[in-house]
């Protein structure tokens with residue numbers, strides 16, 4: 001099983017508890033982005049296109065712990081940027097694990113071998129290594145040769161040391177089902193504990209806009225891949241119903257509050273993928289976001305999204321409501337034949353709005369003002 005049984009039980013119990021409390025919206029996974037800075041510049045990334053003063057910002061250890069306290073989700077995914085560039089990352093992870101949270105540390109693995117000694121294997125902890133496909137595919141995706149080999153070497157080393165390791169595979173237009181299926185075989189043979197996969201989201205700031213999948217292509221691609229995987233026992237870290245959704249068999253509406261994101265700007269509205277505004281607190285995010293304005297069918301920027309940020313939580317909530325359905329899909333695997341589930345109409349979606357420049361300008365002014373204030377304090381401090 002890709003997700004340890006205790007984790008599945010605890011997350012299931014958490015979801016049931018939220019339903020019993022009649023909470024309309026609740027988080028399942030806290031997404032923590034303690035920095036945007038990265039040591040790669042991938043063509044499909046929408047996270048690193050910030051001016052240097054913003055890339056130099058970091059969440060402190062205490063800010064990360066406070067985010068966990070505010071949010072209370074049972075699972076935490078630490079992403080970025082590249083989290084291993086954050087000097088205090090071992091302390092952040094240790095303290096989150098001490099709170100008995102299930103922590104996934106996402107990394108491109110370039111620094112993983114060098115940093116392994118800073119971490120200890122723990123049943124609550126997993127490395128989540130970015131690998132978008134076989135050597136040629138991944139190196140093209142991250143725009144640098146040799147990254148696949150280094151990531152694979154690091155995965156092997158981490159497994160030798162007793163760590164849990166999953167891979168995070170983002171799929172783009174042009175992916176060939178046979179190649180992707182062979183890649184899943186290869187990572188299983190490497191001994192990884194699980195695969196997390198999804199189509200890439202068309203970030204408006206991503207340098208390469210030509211290779212994002214639309215919904216129809218996504219569904220057909222995953223159907224073809226899952227058909228090739230029948231009987232192969234690939235282990236996924238995702239709900240069987242989310243995989244069934246990727247293969248076009250579920251009509252889910254987005255649940256963006258299921259994976260709320262805290263980064264150096266605050267709590268991002270409405271999801272990991274879209275930065276349409278920021279809240280100062282988790283409570284403010286949950287209460288003041290106009291959630292009904294987002295999701296496929298509601299907003300142009302959401303039209304082609306099938307990413308786990310919004311739809312995995314929909315699948316998990318559905319599993320609680322329809323336990324027999326998830327049992328059936330878990331036993332048989334995602335459906336790969338027959339008619340697909342109806343698609344959500346885009347007829348009434350609102351047009352996209354763009355606020356990146358305004359947002360970045362205001363952040364830059366804040367950073368400059370803070371810097372000036374610090375300088376003033378230092379200048380005004382009396383000499384000893």
Ligand code: SF4
Nearest residue numbers: 254271295302305310
């Ligand atoms: S559909 Fe949901 S997860 Fe996807 S971009 Fe829109 S709000 Fe975010």
